[in-house]
Amino acid sequence: MAKIVSLINMKGGVGKSTLAVNLAWQFAGYTNWLKNVLVVDLDPQFNASQYMLGDEKYKKQISATNRPTVWDVFEQRTRTPSGGGPKVISPTDAIFNVVTYTGGSHIDLLPSRLELAWSLRQPAEKEHLLQKFLGKVADDYDLIIIDCAPTESLLTTAAYLSSNFILVPVKPEYLSTIGLPLLARSLREFHEHYDDHHVELAGIVFNHASDYAPEEATSKREVNDEAKRLGWHVFDAEIRYSRSYPKGAREGKPIFTTSKAHQTQKTAFHQFAQDFARRIAL
Numbered sequence: 001m002a003k004i005v006s007l008i009n010m011k012g013g014v015g016k017s018t019l020a021v022n023l024a025w026q027f028a029g030y031t032n033w034l035k036n037v038l039v040v041d042l043d044p045q046f047n048a049s050q051y052m053l054g055d056e057k058y059k060k061q062i063s064a065t066n067r068p069t070v071w072d073v074f075e076q077r078t079r080t081p082s083g084g085g086p087k088v089i090s091p092t093d094a095i096f097n098v099v100t101y102t103g104g105s106h107i108d109l110l111p112s113r114l115e116l117a118w119s120l121r122q123p124a125e126k127e128h129l130l131q132k133f134l135g136k137v138a139d140d141y142d143l144i145i146i147d148c149a150p151t152e153s154l155l156t157t158a159a160y161l162s163s164n165f166i167l168v169p170v171k172p173e174y175l176s177t178i179g180l181p182l183l184a185r186s187l188r189e190f191h192e193h194y195d196d197h198h199v200e201l202a203g204i205v206f207n208h209a210s211d212y213a214p215e216e217a218t219s220k221r222e223v224n225d226e227a228k229r230l231g232w233h234v235f236d237a238e239i240r241y242s243r244s245y246p247k248g249a250r251e252g253k254p255i256f257t258t259s260k261a262h263q264t265q266k267t268a269f270h271q272f273a274q275d276f277a278r279r280i281a282l
């Protein structure tokens with residue numbers, strides 16, 4: 001049964017998609033793990049889908065086709081992008097194989113598209129649909145990673161309901177600390193409303209760390225104080241600022257195969273992946 005983890009932070013641009021995709025590549029591609037991983041792109045911006053497939057392939061194989069996406073999962077009872085009536089979406093139709101490694105592990109993607117934003121207009125009774133869908137495939141994977149949008153919506157509730165854990169990337173700068181109380185409140189309200197489902201906080205991870213003083217040190221101290229108050233874990237391992245991440249997104253590659261990526265950056269990410277795997281008992 002897969003461990004299901006949502007990457008979430010109400011603050012935008014903190015690295016949710018970057019981490020979602022790179023963690024998938026690490027756990028499936030590294031010989032000491034070789035896990036089967038599914039990435040669920042739960043953001044109408046579809047950044048994770050584009051990152052994993054590359055722009056060209058995304059357009060050709062997803063957006064220009066009637067292929068079901070995560071949008072269809074939310075619209076099973078209403079209509080589908082292909083124009084048909086209500087239809088239960090089968091995982092084999094919607095899940096896309098991104099890569100299969102020689103060791104046998106693979107990464108699959110449940111892609112997203114812009115139209116997912118339309119599902120938010122009529123959110124009633126859609127929040128359980130993703131959980132049900134993932135329930136059908138959870139035995140096929142070791143890890144399912146859900147890349148969330150930065151705003152609170154039906155999709156956030158769907159992510160919480162589907163997940164065992166949440167992982168919170170934080171950029172160590174002043175405005176990032178503002179997202180944490182919003183997230184804490186969102187999680188508290190979720191647990192009050194859905195008291196039969198518990199989501200555990202895997203932890204906060206600093207991303208974009210560069211030791212820029214004194215702002216970064218102050219921000220980290222503030223985040224650590226807030227985390228302590230909330231009883232949230234903060235990972236010791238940090239993900240360093242590196243131009244290789246945006247470069248990797250352009251190349252459609254993980255940090256460990258991005259051209260000219262520094263070994264220190266790769267090692268830092270690997271260290272975090274190890275800590276994270278231990279934390280969720282992967």
Ligand SMILES: Nc1ncnc2c1ncn2[C@@H]1O[C@H](COP(=O)(O)OP(=O)(O)OP(=O)(O)O)[C@@H](O)[C@H]1O
Nearest residue numbers: 012013014015016017018150208240241242245246
């Ligand atoms: N460690 C890093 N070093 C340098 N650039 C990074 C790093 N992590 C992420 N980035 C870049 O920062 C930008 C935002 O990252 P990303 O899209 O992963 O954030 P996000 O939290 O998913 O954003 P959104 O809230 O819009 O979904 C991207 O251009 C990405 O390539």
Ligand SMILES: [Mg+2]
Nearest residue numbers: 016017043047
């Ligand atoms: Mg994103």
